[in-house]
Amino acid sequence: MGDGQITPPIWSMREPRERAGGLNRKMIGRAAVALADADGLHGLTLRAVAQRLDAAPMSLYRYIQNKDGLFDLMLDEVLGEVATPAPTRHWRADVTALARAMWVMVNRHRWYAQVVHLRPPAGPQSCRIQEFLLAAFVEQGVDLPTASTYRRLIDGHVLGIALEQATMPQMGLSGPAEEKRIRQIARPWWPEGAADSDYPLLGKLMSSFMAGSDPGLSWPDPNTRFELGLEFLLDGIGQQIDQPTDRGEE
Numbered sequence: 149m150g151d152g153q154i155t156p157p158i159w160s161m162r163e164p165r166e167r168a169g170g171l172n173r174k175m176i177g178r179a180a181v182a183l184a185d186a187d188g189l190h191g192l193t194l195r196a197v198a199q200r201l202d203a204a205p206m207s208l209y210r211y212i213q214n215k216d217g218l219f220d221l222m223l224d225e226v227l228g229e230v231a232t233p234a235p236t237r238h239w240r241a242d243v244t245a246l247a248r249a250m251w252v253m254v255n256r257h258r259w260y261a262q263v264v265h266l267r268p269p270a271g272p273q274s275c276r277i278q279e280f281l282l283a284a285f286v287e288q289g290v291d292l293p294t295a296s297t298y299r300r301l302i303d304g305h306v307l308g309i310a311l312e313q314a315t316m317p318q319m320g321l322s323g324p325a326e327e328k329r330i331r332q333i334a335r336p337w338w339p340e341g342a343a344d345s346d347y348p349l350l351g352k353l354m355s356s357f358m359a360g361s362d363p364g365l366s367w368p369d370p371n372t373r374f375e376l377g378l379e380f381l382l383d384g385i386g387q388q389i390d391q392p393t394d395r396g397e398e
Contacts, residue, residue: 192218
């Protein structure tokens with residue numbers, strides 16, 4: 149991607165015929181995913197992918213135009229791990245199952261949340277998941293634009309926490325000692341007596357967190373936040389679905 153131009157999705161281009169003993173898009177996507185899982189995005193280059201495949205770097209350009217095409221393959225490869233459950237006719241159960249499957253995937257592939265918004269969601273696996281969520285809401289009588297909004301809210305919830313988890317290591321805040329490390333870093337910013345500052349409630353909150361005196365102020369577990377946020381989000385969507393369709397009169 150460069151000069152403001154978006155590289156067309158790789159799915160809009162026909163895949164070259166596989167040569168005997170040669171490469172294909174599936175192989176390239178899997179190799180790139182393995183690299184990103186092991187080394188993060190900083191270790192992901194076309195040369196590194198080619199080396200993993202024991203191929204010449206230039207040979208990859210027969211299958212992908214550039215790194216954008218590589219991202220397309222990677223995103224679709226890991227979205228294939230997200231199963232769309234058999235519909236139960238209970239929209240909330242169906243959406244919950246799909247959201248949880250997405251959550252498992254983004255935790256397995258931390259780089260996903262950093263890449264997904266760089267490319268159009270046009271891959272076959274992405275389309276499959278989008279169609280499932282749209283159908284879950286449309287079947288409740290929701291119009292298509294509103295169903296699309298609900299789908300994007302679900303995506304945003306999953307990816308928001310996932311992106312936080314993916315970027316925290318860049319601040320040195322990963323691993324089991326994460327909360328202790330956060331306290332060490334932030335303590336100089338919130339000295340004792342901060343509760344008497346211009347922000348008394350925030351100061352009190354942070355002082356208690358720094359002291360570790362209130363278990364309720366511990367650094368929240370990502371899985372707990374995911375489940376709680378999903379519950380709140382689906383509660384709100386459920387209220388909207390249950391409202392009369394004609395909202396013009398109050």
